Amino acid sequence: MATPTPSQSLALILLRASLSRSLGFSPVRSTLSDVISAPPTSCSFGAPLIMPNGVLKLSVNLGKKTAANPSGECLAHVTTSSDFRAQLLSLVQSNLDNLVASDLPVTNRRCTRREYEAVNGLALGMNGGTIRTAKKKKKKPKKDEDGNVIPEPPYDAGDDVLYVTRVDGVAYGVGMSPSAGRTGAAGRITVATGEKDSQVTVGRYIEVVVKVQCEVQDGEGGEVEEGIEGGGWETEVDGSMGVGGEVLMRKEVEEIAEKVEEMEVKEVKGEMVVNPWDVSGKIDYNKLVEQFGSVRIDEAMLERLLATVKKIGKVTELHPWIRRGIFFSHRDLSRILDLVDAGKPFYLYTGRGPSSAAMHLGHLVPFMMTAWLQRAFDVPLVVQMTDDEKFIWKGEYKDGDDNLDYFRGLTRENARDIISCGFIKEKTFIFSDCDYVGSMYPNIVRIWKSVTYATAQAMFGFNKHNIGQPAFPAIQAAPSFPSSFPVVLGQGRDSEMACLIPCAIDQDPYFRMTRDVAHKMVPRTHPLGGKPALFHSKFFPPLQGASGKMSSSDDNSAIFLTDSPSQIKQKIMGHAFSGGHETAKEQKEKGADLDADVSYQWLRFFLEDDEKLELIGKDYGSGSGEYWATGMVKKELIAILQDMVAKHQERRKEVTDEVVDEWMAVRKLDF
Incomplete structure (x- = not known):
């Protein structure tokens, strides 16, 4: 028993x-x-x-x-x-x-x-x-010295x-x-x-x-x-x-x-919390920009960015997420564009913490943006899979064994989804920290030497953590320096190659720390002083709306890349928080709250047609026209997501173990 x-x-x-x-x-x-x-x-x-x-x-x-x-x-x-x-x-x-x-x-x-x-x-x-x-198992009966069974x-x-x-x-x-x-x-x-x-x-x-x-x-x-x-x-x-x-x-x-009955969504009260491990409260992006010290992407930046990519000739217009302000903040993006104008190289760096075998739509946002940036600028990319981080935070010991290999297995499963996002194979290197850390280790040691524990504690809130947790930020910082990839990028410590990191803004603390010590890692002639440039996105909202970001731990807050068409329909109809009103009369009189309505916000991510998005917003927000009601907006979103996820699943089927090995092989990238 x-x-x-x-x-x-x-x-x-x-x-x-x-x-x-x-x-x-x-x-x-x-x-x-x-x-x-x-x-x-x-x-x-x-x-x-x-x-x-x-x-x-x-x-x-x-x-x-x-x-x-x-x-x-x-x-x-x-x-x-x-x-x-x-x-x-x-x-x-x-x-x-x-x-x-x-x-x-x-x-x-x-x-x-x-x-x-x-x-x-x-x-x-x-x-x-x-x-x-x-x-x-049936217990064996106990016996005395003569071999007789001792009665229980x-x-x-x-x-x-x-x-x-x-x-x-x-x-x-x-x-x-x-x-x-x-x-x-x-x-x-x-x-x-x-x-x-x-x-x-x-x-x-x-x-x-x-x-x-x-x-x-x-x-x-x-x-x-x-x-x-x-x-x-x-x-x-x-x-x-x-x-x-x-x-x-x-x-x-x-x-x-x-x-399916819509669950009541209670607004999370209290102050906004945004850090690499916790996003909660009502997110004020203006306040985040002020607190973090980043720079808003304004019209002048949009015009310059468009002019630069048009000059390269790989794309003809900006990504909808840039046009719509979903990627809204940056650090040194203008200096990256200066390098492009001067014909000097840079590389992209992004990553994924493999916490679940099935990735959700929120996980796709930085990868889809990075894939566009790679095509637009025709540059190399490194993708860090932090299986070590997930074990340090979520790993378990049981019966003398641990589950580190479980997270290493998730790395390969997540790599299949990442490969399916449309990256250029010859220009992309996906790596597991557990496998590749040796090449980065000299830089990791240099970062450890440069950052005091007091700084890490103040920036990340470390207190009663295992010793691996305050040590980990240096591991996430190391790919910001091209010398961490002597074979892949062909760069040594004298490299002047810059780095651009597309990520959600909750990851910014890692790279604020990195930027503070970057000058110690590169030659004095480095155009950005070694500092990685950042391109920040807003959070992809959970189905329940209101606060925070989508989570893998809540199946009904997310659409997963493994979901079937019927699951997608059930989740959107049953769980997507509505900004509309309870009665048709009220909806037609007052219209919907577009900022609160999850279905409309998701359409801002995944409906590519700007004119149609504007029409839906106008109709739904005023309670008139073809899209005056919540159900009609949800129906539009369901069709888009069912098609998008189905196509992703078809591409993923083609990603075999051998294909994953090829993308994760240490090799010189083509640039």
């Missing part, structure tokens, strides 16, 4: 609640027993499992498909179709995310099995409703210690260990979407099996009270934190996307 960690116990209880909500029923009694009916729907859950690989598994039997009861009638729509399964798992993930994000208090009580059964008036069965391990003392299951956990209005469960004290302590709970993992089976009986991985698997349990009071601790699950519910009662799965 495996004893679950507090976060695993909590994850299984939250999974129970999420499954209930997503399938459209609210169990009154939510004990985690082998088979406990939950009237009036006659649905029952199996005992949860901790698989050998740490994956958590929970199954629910929805009863006979043809049963003449509320369960049979309301769940008759359940099918084994991939679309239905994808929609269901998406709702389960959404509900899990909402429950974790709500950070609700959790209550634990300790009792014996006998006490529990006496108070609740039911038998828990052999597993006692507790979590058990899959494929449990009589086992009284009534003495088993159980922990009863309750989240008011959400879930109730019995386990072998106390759960964490708040739902937020469960961390990221990720639904396994593979066909051999989470399943929907429709035969004589309907069964749903969901597997999840709990990212946080240690920590302390919440406070524990002694004894059971007040009967079965029955709790009505009101569904107020859930999405889905009646949506999945419909037989036409295609209508799910148009009916």
Whole structure:
């Protein structure tokens, strides 16, 4: 019998609640027993499992498909179709995310099995409703010196210690260990979407099996009270934190996307926070420019930039993101243009921290911009994959092993998406820090020598961190210097080659630090004093809108490059925050708030036709014309994203392991 960690116990209880909500029923009694009916729907859950690989598994039997009861009638729509399964798992993930994000208090009580059964008036069965391990090995009997089996003392299951956990209005469960004290302590709970993992089976009986991985698997349990009071601790699950519910009662799965309940988005209060690891609050870009000391891209800069790229002749107009102010701030961009006018070389540098196998649209923004810059200026590019950073911040040790190789594997998966963005292979080098750091190490050491810990602490807020974290900024700074690429760029310490870095503005602190010490890394004749130039973008907003930026840890805040057309439709229709009004009358009278409306803001990124974007903004903002309503704007966005993601997926299919090896090979770039 495996004893679950507090976060695993909590994850299984939250999974129970999420499954209930997503399938459209609210169990009154939510004990985690082998088979406990939950009237009036006659649905029952199996005992949860901790698989050998740490994956958590929970199954629910929805009863006979043809049963003449509320369960049979309301769940008759359940099918084994991939679309239905994808929609269901998406709702389960959404509900899990909402429950974790709500950070609700959790209550634990300790009792014996006998006490529990006496108070609740039911038998828990052999597993006692507790979590058990899959494929449990049978113990070998103990023997004495003569080889005789020593009989085990009589086992009284009534003495088993159980922990009863309750989240008011959400879930109730019995386990072998106390759960964490708040739902937020469960961390990221990720639904396994593979066909051999989470399943929907429709035969004589309907069964749903969901597997999840709990990212946080240690920590302390919440406070524990002694004894059971007040009967079965029955709790009505009101569904107020859930999405889905009646949506999945419909037989036409295609209508799910148009009916998913929009969750209330509460404005994040408090001051704006922008740093490499946290972006929150309402973002004031004017204030950021002032605080960071960068320069706004004005009309004069736009005119000069356009004139320069036209002269080179590779493109004929500026990228829409530049024209529309999405890339809005810079450092020394004018000096880069001076170098171009003088016929002197520069190179591009950007990067990616591989935290998930599936990248989302927000991750594509700097790469799509960088691909345009590479074509426009016909210059080389280096792409840093910071698998070392992700391990330093998010790595884990378990059973004498670590997951560094997991992040190294993500590097190659993310490289496939990056290659699919349209870069010029002969001019592009993608590298893993873990593999390439030796070539950069002399420069890393020089940067370490040049930056005091007090400076790093003031700039990045380092305090109680592992020693790798305050050391890492030097590793991200090193590619800013061409001498870090003696083969790839063919440059030594005497190089005067400049560097331009397109990035979101939250990465600016790394390069402010770099610029402060850059003069120590290059010859005195370097045109920028060794300082890398920066080209800053605004943040790509999450579907929920309001504050911050899109996150990989919240599936329903993002459109991922692995999403299907139906998933894209469901996410936009169900989760994209609307700046419109609740009634048609109000919308036509007042029009939409374009700054708050996520669908319109996303169209600013991905609708290339300036005239059509202007028309949509005019109609939607005034509540008149063809695009007066939210649904029409969302429909336009869905079509664009479905086409864009599908084309990306087709390009990615062509990126084999051999192709990745070629792009990541240390070789002289063509420039």
